[in-house]
Amino acid sequence: MGALDEGHYQTEIENEVNFELGFEDQPETVAIEDAVRVLLQGLGEDVNREGIKKTPFRVAKALRQGTIGYKQKVNDIIHGALFPEAGLEGGSGQAGGVGGLVIVRDLDLFTYCESCLLPFQVKCHVGYVPSGKRVIGLSKLSRVADVFAKRLQSPQRLADEVRTALQHGIKPTGVAVVLQCSGVFEDQDADAWTDFLSLLKFRGINVDNAHPRPSDQSWCPSQSCGRPGQANSAMTNAVLSILKSLGEDPLREELVGTPSRFLKWFMNFRNSNLEMKLNSFVRSRIDTRSLSGQTGNLKDGICSELNLSFWSQCEHHLLPFQGVVHIGYHSLDGVNPVGRPLVQSVVHFYGFKLQVQERLTRQIAETVSSFLGEDIIVVVEANHTCMISRGIEKFGSNTATFAVLGRFSTDPAARAKFLQSLPDSYSAGK
Amino acid sequence: MGALDEGHYQTEIENEVNFELGFEDQPETVAIEDAVRVLLQGLGEDVNREGIKKTPFRVAKALRQGTIGYKQKVNDIIHGALFPEAGLEGGSGQAGGVGGLVIVRDLDLFTYCESCLLPFQVKCHVGYVPSGKRVIGLSKLSRVADVFAKRLQSPQRLADEVRTALQHGIKPTGVAVVLQCSGVFEDQDADAWTDFLSLLKFRGINVDNAHPRPSDQSWCPSQSCGRPGQANSAMTNAVLSILKSLGEDPLREELVGTPSRFLKWFMNFRNSNLEMKLNSFVRSRIDTRSLSGQTGNLKDGICSELNLSFWSQCEHHLLPFQGVVHIGYHSLDGVNPVGRPLVQSVVHFYGFKLQVQERLTRQIAETVSSFLGEDIIVVVEANHTCMISRGIEKFGSNTATFAVLGRFSTDPAARAKFLQSLPDSYSAGK
Numbered sequence: 001m002g003a004l005d006e007g008h009y010q011t012e013i014e015n016e017v018n019f020e021l022g023f024e025d026q027p028e029t030v031a032i033e034d035a036v037r038v039l040l041q042g043l044g045e046d047v048n049r050e051g052i053k054k055t056p057f058r059v060a061k062a063l064r065q066g067t068i069g070y071k072q073k074v075n076d077i078i079h080g081a082l083f084p085e086a087g088l089e090g091g092s093g094q095a096g097g098v099g100g101l102v103i104v105r106d107l108d109l110f111t112y113c114e115s116c117l118l119p120f121q122v123k124c125h126v127g128y129v130p131s132g133k134r135v136i137g138l139s140k141l142s143r144v145a146d147v148f149a150k151r152l153q154s155p156q157r158l159a160d161e162v163r164t165a166l167q168h169g170i171k172p173t174g175v176a177v178v179l180q181c182s183g184v185f186e187d188q189d190a191d192a193w194t195d196f197l198s199l200l201k202f203r204g205i206n207v208d209n210a211h212p213r214p215s216d217q218s219w220c221p222s223q224s225c226g227r228p229g230q231a232n233s234a235m236t237n238a239v240l241s242i243l244k245s246l247g248e249d250p251l252r253e254e255l256v257g258t259p260s261r262f263l264k265w266f267m268n269f270r271n272s273n274l275e276m277k278l279n280s281f282v283r284s285r286i287d288t289r290s291l292s293g294q295t296g297n298l299k300d301g302i303c304s305e306l307n308l309s310f311w312s313q314c315e316h317h318l319l320p321f322q323g324v325v326h327i328g329y330h331s332l333d334g335v336n337p338v339g340r341p342l343v344q345s346v347v348h349f350y351g352f353k354l355q356v357q358e359r360l361t362r363q364i365a366e367t368v369s370s371f372l373g374e375d376i377i378v379v380v381e382a383n384h385t386c387m388i389s390r391g392i393e394k395f396g397s398n399t400a401t402f403a404v405l406g407r408f409s410t411d412p413a414a415r416a417k418f419l420q421s422l423p424d425s426y427s428a429g430k
Numbered sequence: 431m432g433a434l435d436e437g438h439y440q441t442e443i444e445n446e447v448n449f450e451l452g453f454e455d456q457p458e459t460v461a462i463e464d465a466v467r468v469l470l471q472g473l474g475e476d477v478n479r480e481g482i483k484k485t486p487f488r489v490a491k492a493l494r495q496g497t498i499g500y501k502q503k504v505n506d507i508i509h510g511a512l513f514p515e516a517g518l519e520g521g522s523g524q525a526g527g528v529g530g531l532v533i534v535r536d537l538d539l540f541t542y543c544e545s546c547l548l549p550f551q552v553k554c555h556v557g558y559v560p561s562g563k564r565v566i567g568l569s570k571l572s573r574v575a576d577v578f579a580k581r582l583q584s585p586q587r588l589a590d591e592v593r594t595a596l597q598h599g600i601k602p603t604g605v606a607v608v609l610q611c612s613g614v615f616e617d618q619d620a621d622a623w624t625d626f627l628s629l630l631k632f633r634g635i636n637v638d639n640a641h642p643r644p645s646d647q648s649w650c651p652s653q654s655c656g657r658p659g660q661a662n663s664a665m666t667n668a669v670l671s672i673l674k675s676l677g678e679d680p681l682r683e684e685l686v687g688t689p690s691r692f693l694k695w696f697m698n699f700r701n702s703n704l705e706m707k708l709n710s711f712v713r714s715r716i717d718t719r720s721l722s723g724q725t726g727n728l729k730d731g732i733c734s735e736l737n738l739s740f741w742s743q744c745e746h747h748l749l750p751f752q753g754v755v756h757i758g759y760h761s762l763d764g765v766n767p768v769g770r771p772l773v774q775s776v777v778h779f780y781g782f783k784l785q786v787q788e789r790l791t792r793q794i795a796e797t798v799s800s801f802l803g804e805d806i807i808v809v810v811e812a813n814h815t816c817m818i819s820r821g822i823e824k825f826g827s828n829t830a831t832f833a834v835l836g837r838f839s840t841d842p843a844a845r846a847k848f849l850q851s852l853p854d855s856y857s858a859g860k
Binding site: 050051054080083084085086087088089090091092093094095096097100101102103105106107108135137138139142316356357358359361362365366367369374376378384386387391394395396397398399400401402403404405406408409410 | 480481484510513514515516517518519520521522523525526527530531532533534535536537538560566567568569572731746772786787788789791795796799804805808814816817824825826827828829830831832833834835836838839840
């Protein structure tokens, strides 16, 4: 492994962030930590519980790194990265540094919604037409997009800011930015950018049904998940404190409703009483055996409920994770004795709290075991926001966890039969 | 946009890297810069040319950041990220912190081949079985994998080191690492890991034909591209100096042949004389009109040669980029007058030098114009290693560039017809 000198880059390693010396003691960091403690208490959590006692610091690091774009200057990125590049030597046409369209596609960006403070992911496609016999280093298009992604944003604002910055920074003949999130496309001008859009289309990106300026907020992550919740004024003040600590003005028009939208979502994850809820589930289960499309009856008495969706929140970083749950069990008559909706309710119930995926999996297995029998297998598949934020940037990754009870823990053939029945691609949240 | 304080995170921004204060003056950095200048001169380049005069510094930054794993300690990453997590409360089985299998799939890793010093990309799947009522934060599996990816590696060594580090660091019941690169799977043990492999399989990852310990080096990037080249001893010494500057021992068994393998590949990109080469292409073109599968005859006299492959090397970072070239032209009789192989040769010729994609596109357009006529459209699509290294980490991104001559520069309908004929997914290098 060669000569190692391990002591040496210490500050670089420990970090997820550590992006500045003294980061831990800065007033903004301390203010966010204090605010997060208030929020955790508002959920009914013990802030000294082992799993979450360092959560306030982790959240402060993640939020400050995720909004570091406020401190970055586009000129510093572009400076020194404009390279001389000839155009055509003769004849009519456009190429190279004089008119040769350049498109960088499929840049994965991670940003925070200014409307609800939740993270969201977009694909960004950037095109520009060089002029003045100069081209920009390709990676700078990605870096400039990241500067604006690492702020509180809406898709429209993000597209506008990236386009404007590139226009000013590299003074091209033209520049276009397309953002792709939940089917919304931004900032296109079909007349000027036919080639650009054609090239996106032949990569399977359909822009025909795009809405240049959507009037609704269908892209906002808080729209995806909405049981109502009630927060107290201390929690509202805590969110205001976080916004200020990130360098934002909470009175900016787009941010005025952000604390209440964030808290409406956040309160979904308050600590709640298991017994009471489960009793109420059981009482309401009359005539709910339906949705058989994803209910399976494998041979040998193995039955399954697949693709039960859930939303949850990672207790280490207070970041969302979402995915699907697959459950296998034994049933001699091939019938789910309680119906799929009750099973889905159990999944939702354990999702809507501060969680880790391993615990969610175990809790679902233990609970469904009380009405689906002692032979249970649970597979949870999820995308974790914490795997694409905080410098990790593993956009395509996903996590599967298992719990096996009874026969499924001792019989590999039963386990294999269930695993073979799983849908062969995981689509939730993709 | 809120209150900005732009002066402030200066060191964080300028950086691709800037991972340590004084980085520019460190002897390792200076030594790599000197070595890169020798290599550039060995290609016949003018090291003061505008596009490459800062290349030595960019290469030093990229290489040192890309091998920063030598300075990182797994214990620093895992420390504080082992969380208490219960197992099953009753009954027999495995779940949570006692036996609940956890798999993180599809981690994109970027590493350098110890055999040839070229970068390569792998997908990494990590699984472990928790024990002792403890689980590791999911992102730490990614971080530990990155520690070992950011070194000179072979796939087998990388898989072994990640597995060993996780085994020691989290002391689980078991751990498995599967690496996926060019169809090679590593480090599987089918008896113990049936569930793990089943879960990979249902995500479309076929492990049946995997070779646990491949005897060839089919994964080595230098195998993909091999015209022989001759380097001088100063260049060999320059590569040895780079290996030492990264903290490696050039006498380590796996590294003994690395300088010659690297230089064999590197010399493909030496500066060469256009006129002579093109003459020799033309002389050798007898009876080479074939491979019509990707030769198209669109209506209205527009013909095309699609998916002409190329390899090239980015002159800003000395990192490979590869992709395909699509060429459209006019031909009244619908026949390529010189044959596809000559067109492919022109593409190869311009690929095999230090390049930027914009220039490659223009040069191909100008050259094919001399025998395919004055109406030419060229689209180049490529994956750039420099977009996934150096902290950019945009694994899915790709870049398209255009050159249009004659009628294609003035007739949007002709351009559209050609663009519509392009294959709807870009597969090269994926």
